[in-house]
Every structure is written in structure tokens, then in C-alpha cells.
Amino acid sequence: MNTDRLLAAARDAVRHCRCPYSGFRVTAVLESEDGRLFPGVNIENASFGLTLCAERAAAARAISSGATGFVRMLVYSPDGTPMPCGACRQFLAEFCREDFQVLVAGRDDPPRAYRLGELLPHAFTLAPERTPPRAPEIH
Numbered sequence: 001m002n003t004d005r006l007l008a009a010a011r012d013a014v015r016h017c018r019c020p021y022s023g024f025r026v027t028a029v030l031e032s033e034d035g036r037l038f039p040g041v042n043i044e045n046a047s048f049g050l051t052l053c054a055e056r057a058a059a060a061r062a063i064s065s066g067a068t069g070f071v072r073m074l075v076y077s078p079d080g081t082p083m084p085c086g087a088c089r090q091f092l093a094e095f096c097r098e099d100f101q102v103l104v105a106g107r108d109d110p111p112r113a114y115r116l117g118e119l120l121p122h123a124f125t126l127a128p129e130r131t132p133p134r135a136p137e138i139h
């Protein structure tokens with residue numbers, strides 16, 4: 001699957017990053033099943049706990065635009081190779097299947113692909129049909 005279009009959108013969005021505290025720019029581009037791309041950027045806040053990661057910004061943008069099915073996301077930084085944090089993995093698990101593809105890329109690192117289920121096995125869910133099989137009991 002070609003990633004050029006996602007990478008171009010991710011690189012273009014870097015100019016919108018708001019990261020005055022860390023200086024670590026991150027963008028994420030979420031691709032919906034109908035082929036639309038939804039870029040997001042990290043948005044830092046002086047109250048650090050309110051900082052919004054690029055992955056969640058992209059997902060909020062997509063969902064707010066009416067998109068419902070997603071196939072993959074590319075996470076990019078010109079300042080290093082970013083990995084989605086735990087909060088973003090859980091956030092994505094609400095809307096994406098376990099085989100949803102998460103690509104990570106840096107300025108000098110070509111995209112590497114992971115599955116969401118690999119990054120966050122046994123995600124928290126309230127949906128019974130998505131509850132993972134029980135782990136073996138410990139005796």
C-alpha cells in the first residue's frame with residue numbers, strides 16, 4: 001500500500017504544530033475507508049495534562065467530519081521517530097479494528113507499519129463482542 005499521499009499530508013501539516021514547550025513536532029494523518037485524509041497536529045498547553053496529541057487531533061477531526069471507518073494512520077515527526085502514546089492507542093481502539101495499520105515515520109526514517117492490536121493488545125472496551133478471550137487462570 002502506497003504511503004506517499006499520507007506522508008505528503010503529514011509533512012505539510014508540520015507547519016501547524018503547536019509545541020512551544022517541547023519543540024517536538026508531531027503530525028498524524030488518518031485515512032478513512034472512503035479515501036479521505038484527516039491531518040492532525042500536536043497541540044501543547046501550559047497546563048501540560050491538557051496537551052492534545054496529533055493522533056487524537058486527527059481522529060477528532062475525522063469523526064467531527066462524519067467519517068466512520070478507518071484503514072490506517074501515519075504518525076510523523078521531523079524531530080524524531082514518534083510512537084503513539086498509550087492514551088492515543090486506547091483512543092484509536094474505540095474506532096479502529098485490531099488490524100488497523102499504524103505507520104510511524106521520521107524525517108530520515110521511512111514508514112514502519114504496526115497493527116493497532118499489536119501496539120495495544122487487549123484494549124479496554126465496554127463492547128462485549130470486542131472483549132478479548134480470558135487469559136489462563138493463575139494457580
Ligand SMILES: [Zn+2]
Nearest residue numbers: 053084085088
Ligand atoms: Zn498520544
